[in-house]
Amino acid sequence: MKVVTPKEMAVMDRHAVAAGTPSIELMERAGHACAEVIKVDLDEKAQIIILCGPGNNGGDGLVIGRSLIEDGYTVHLFLTADREKLSEDSQISLKRLEDKNIPIRTLQDDADLEDLSLIMKRATHVVDAIFGTGLVDKEIPASYNRIFDLVNDFDREKIAIDIPSGLRGDIGLTIGNGIFADKTIVIQNYKTGCLLNDGPDYTGDTILIDIGIDENSIPNEKYYTQESDLKFPQKRKKNTHKYDYGSVVVIAGSKGMSGAGILSIEGALKSGGGLVTCYVPQDIYIPVVARAPAEALIKTYDCNITSDDIKHDRKKVILIGPGIGRAKNYSFILEHLLEGSLPVVIDADGIHHLAVVVDSLKESKTPVVITPHFAEFSKLIDVPREDILKDPIGYGQKFAMEYQVVVVLKGYRTMIFGTNGEIWFNSTGNPGMATGGSGDVLAGMIAGIAGQNVNLFEAARAGVFYHGKAGDYYAEHFGQSTLTAHSIIESLKYVLK
Ligand SMILES: NC(=O)C1=CN([C@@H]2O[C@H](COP(=O)(O)OP(=O)(O)OC[C@H]3O[C@@H](n4cnc5c(N)ncnc54)[C@H](OP(=O)(O)O)[C@@H]3O)[C@@H](O)[C@H]2O)[C@@H](O)CC1
Ligand SMILES: Nc1ncnc2c1ncn2[C@@H]1O[C@H](COP(=O)(O)OP(=O)(O)O)[C@@H](O)[C@H]1O
Ligand SMILES: [K+]
Structure with missing residues (x-):
């Protein structure tokens, strides 16, 4: 529609x-x-x-x-x-x-x-x-x-x-x-x-x-997402194993923000991701291992990590950004990931660091999706937020096409901008989801879905839709006030079948 x-x-x-x-x-x-x-x-x-x-x-x-x-x-x-x-x-x-x-x-x-x-x-x-x-x-x-x-x-x-x-x-x-x-x-x-x-x-x-x-x-080319428009979930073949459902790498967390990676891991796993490996800085390794789901692998990295270090023929997609903070310089890692061949999801402070090397997006041959809210997008494109609010479609579409990156501009009705000029307005979600960590879950979901052989644009549309639908499920049953990022994760099983 x-x-x-x-x-x-x-x-x-x-x-x-x-x-x-x-x-x-x-x-x-x-x-x-x-x-x-x-x-x-x-x-x-x-x-x-x-x-x-x-x-x-x-x-x-x-x-x-x-x-x-x-x-x-x-x-x-x-x-x-x-x-x-x-x-x-x-x-x-x-x-x-x-x-x-x-x-x-x-x-x-x-x-x-x-x-x-x-x-x-x-x-x-x-x-x-x-x-x-x-x-x-x-x-x-x-x-x-x-x-x-x-x-x-x-x-x-x-x-x-x-x-x-x-x-x-x-x-x-x-x-x-x-x-x-x-x-x-x-x-x-x-x-x-x-x-x-x-x-x-x-x-x-x-x-x-x-x-x-x-x-x-x-x-x-502006559309309102209906569930029937989505190319996910796909029917699983019987003769398959966990590596067929996406080995997702999550680079997340920093001191004081150790929970971000865990929310992304859970978002990826609960949307069907087969195997999730989360790389965290050494100083938060123990708290993350203690709280992460038993299904995930937790590894450490230093700031010189490259996509070759984490590359493995069975890895399918990399998510970078949730909770990484601004203290360390991630531009180097981002440049390397963009030079690599695995699809990349860039979220949260990953977008802050991307601003320094934004032109690498133009050189990049690998599919990339960024998931900014309006303030993050404003900093990335260096345009005041008030100006973007007057023409969000124009700014989102221009950036997605010029930099050849899928843009997920988050809000009440999140917009997904494709690299060919297409725009999808999401039709799910509610203000109860304006709560810390719900963006981390979304980023994990997009990566988890992309890992299941779904292209990044489709993964973004489906991730945003089911993230909102899970939030709506919770709000319908329990109201918006007690909705947390975990409520979204827990509600996914009722809406994504
Ligand atoms: N075939 C169709 O097109 C169909 C259209 N349909 C219906 O028509 C609607 C669109 O109709 P529309 O284009 O006549 O405009 P509409 O919203 O009634 O306003 C225009 C009037 O407002 C005035 N006005 C404007 N700005 C103003 C301002 N700031 N301050 C003060 N006045 C202002 C303007 O005056 P003017 O500025 O020209 O002096 C003019 O008199 C659409 O929403 C749907 O409901 C359906 O029936 C299906 C078929
Ligand atoms: N008012 C709202 N209505 C519906 N969804 C919202 C609203 N506010 C935020 N969200 C959704 O919640 C998520 C918040 O993400 P983000 O702003 O990155 O927060 P955080 O970093 O705290 O996780 C996004 O998916 C966004 O679309
Ligand atoms: K009216």
Whole structure:
């Protein structure tokens, strides 16, 4: 399933119209499909306020109103702009309402707002059809901000159409304030703004509706990961042994951070890795051996380790970074690993050290994946975090293609950037996972999966998906507060089969 920017959505809409579906028909389909979703929660006592803006998002609201009224529900329709300012299709939808003698009020002054707030006291639902994907980045008039505040104070169900008003559909940031919806009915495809930055906090739960627009009519390579898209887990052949399932090398840990490697080992083993060897500095060897799973081999190394030292024909992938700290210089090791032939996963402080030798990525012939969060990525590419937040897709895609490295940019909806420009938005995970060590588990999982003859890009997509799914499993059963990195490891057995 594709994820689109508002501009891409507009092009898809135009293609649908050019292919023979009039735009008013698309609006009818959108409005009726949204009404069907809304009706599921309504009973005979429901009173629904629908706030309709000047553009086609408002037009969707008018169609929703007509559909609900025809089914006998009590609906209060409000226009937030003068009738003359409505888009062409909204004018048609308004006329269809008026032809049925359905009343609609315009919010013009303080008295109208007062009226709205009185009706809100007895309403059960507010539908936000004020602005959708056509919101442009210019100051929103104060009159709208007052409406947004009123809606946000409404303590019953708030349903946004396509995208909550005030939220930018491209980057998931608001222009001034915006409407916090409980639920957003997304038309046809997720917009990037639903998934980035504050988008998920504004949209609430999301429900996708299909109005028959062809997502393949544009050359867009942004996708929303579904489990069926993954090429892992694969069925195991009977005639196999542990070396067929990836011998993973983990270079991890430093004094004070001896647990990081253990979490990565467990991530690798519990995602099916056949054999894991963890290299740790001499000074933490004993604590790591004492706490590591019995299945893992623990070895020591010094800072001159090269990929030849750890190379063995049965080793399949190397993970470097969790808990290695910044005190020692790892640039030398990284350069050697990148010159080698085994796939490399670089995580955490490994990314800090990579910054010094970042150009070696361009020379490297071996597949590499890096797993930064936004702060680590900002340091690596030397761009302020605030600038990246305004264009995370652009920066992630540029780096992945220029340096030929798979980038896993971690967040609520982690993005996986392929070296060919492809982008996958992960669809699993929850804020309970914002807890120390959960990144170490993820890095171990990606390495563990890559070791099972899965290419690094596929391993990254699958690792991120099942890491999030395990976190969701735990949160569903026990809540988010007690979720730890170990909860993710322990939940993997329920979601990865
Ligand atoms: N065929 C289709 O296209 C389909 C589209 N569909 C629906 O249409 C929605 C997109 O509709 P849209 O393009 O008309 O934009 P929309 O979000 O209603 O806003 C535009 C209005 O807002 C105004 N405005 C903008 N920025 C502003 C600001 N900062 N501050 C103040 N005002 C601002 C702008 O005014 P202007 O800036 O032009 O003066 C204009 O009046 C989409 O989300 C989906 O719901 C579905 O029905 C399926 C088929
Ligand atoms: N708010 C959030 N919602 C969902 N997942 C999150 C959230 N915050 C962090 N995560 C996930 O948790 C992991 C944290 O990794 P990282 O930031 O490297 O932390 P650490 O180094 O403490 O392990 C990532 O996989 C990230 O996607
Ligand atoms: K809206």
